[in-house]
Amino acid sequence: MSITPDAVDVVVIGAGQAGLSAAHHLRRRGFVPAGEGGEHSFVVLDADERPGGAWQHRWESLRMGTVNGIYELPGFPVPPADAGVPARDALPPYFAAYEERFDLRVRRPVRVRSVSRADTDPQGRLIVDTDRGSWAARYVINATGTWTQPYWPYVPGRETFRGRQLHTANYVSREEFAGKRVVIVGGGVSALQLLDEIADVAETFWVTRRGPDWKRGEWTTASRIEALDGVEQRVRAGLPPGSVISVTGDIWAPWVQRAHDKGVLVRHPMFTRVEADGVRMPDGTLEHADVILWATGFRPAIAHLAPLGLRTPEGGIRVANGRSIDEPRLFLIGYGPSQSTIGANRAGRDAVRAIVREQAGALVG
Structure with a gap:
């Protein structure tokens, strides 16, 4: 009925x-x-x-x-x-x-x-x-x-990794990574905040698909509105929304400065595949990893x-x-x-x- x-x-x-x-x-x-x-x-x-x-x-x-x-x-x-x-x-x-x-x-x-x-x-x-x-x-x-809807980009071999993989949606605290080597994937605000945070207790290795485009200055309401207008043009055309950072560039925020001061703000290119013990880089080297944290958005x-x-x-x-x-x-x-x-x-x-x-x-x- x-x-x-x-x-x-x-x-x-x-x-x-x-x-x-x-x-x-x-x-x-x-x-x-x-x-x-x-x-x-x-x-x-x-x-x-x-x-x-x-x-x-x-x-x-x-x-x-x-x-x-x-x-x-x-x-x-x-x-x-x-x-x-x-x-x-x-x-x-x-x-x-x-x-x-x-x-x-x-x-x-x-x-x-x-x-x-x-x-x-x-x-x-x-x-x-x-x-x-x-x-x-x-x-x-x-x-x-x-x-x-956390986004997990597919990379060959991801299913073979013997360590832990998680998305920022499942992140709780840096303490769970103490003493480990953590590969952090992503170039957005969350990735940079967590890079700064996790580096206090673990060895970090930061990778992104594109290099950062640093913008000095504050992340103000005016700059946010300008960024939103850029995303508006994409959705009006029926394109996937994309991220706000793809429009604004990366703001040199306090957590970015802290990561820089700690010596961990070192960007590496995206790896080509995931293997049992780490990630294979474009130059063929293997970077060991205990954890892969996918800060790759939603x-x-x-x-x-x-x-x-x-x-x-x-x-x-x-x-x-x-x-x-x-x-x-x-x-x-x-x-x-x-x-x-x-x-x-x-x-x-x-x-x-x-x-x-x-x-x-x-x-x-």
């Missing part, structure tokens, strides 16, 4: 930075949580068991002094916290307080299986199927981010959108200003430029503005 999906104006998928920003702006515009009987309704679905988005999964050593304040959600500043407190301890309670303060009624844990069209009517509803029922929405705001968590058929031949989804070009009822605000926290806040606001404009236009028409 088929069950009729619950009707709602907006389904928000994900309660991280982007999803909570969108829910906040829906509340401000008069939308109410599903079941309250208001004229316009929304529901927020989150796969995690607790509030906190990706912050609750970050490694222990990522401290509040490192995250630079750009994580603040709209309308509610983060309470003061000691710079030495782990972000994963300080920020989830803030997210929980935010949900309660604005009465967002996040439903969790709810895993979204698929988003599909109810019928061929381009003004019809989208069906959001989950492990806890289905929803029929006029709009879907997808805010699933990337944290659940990919968008959007497999549930596959029934909509939006992927381009290049592997991306065409998105402009946080909205799918080929399915206007869908907003992607944890995708491309809105993967960053500042981009997420802006995208959540803009998605709701667009929805409100269209609903107002429909009433006038």
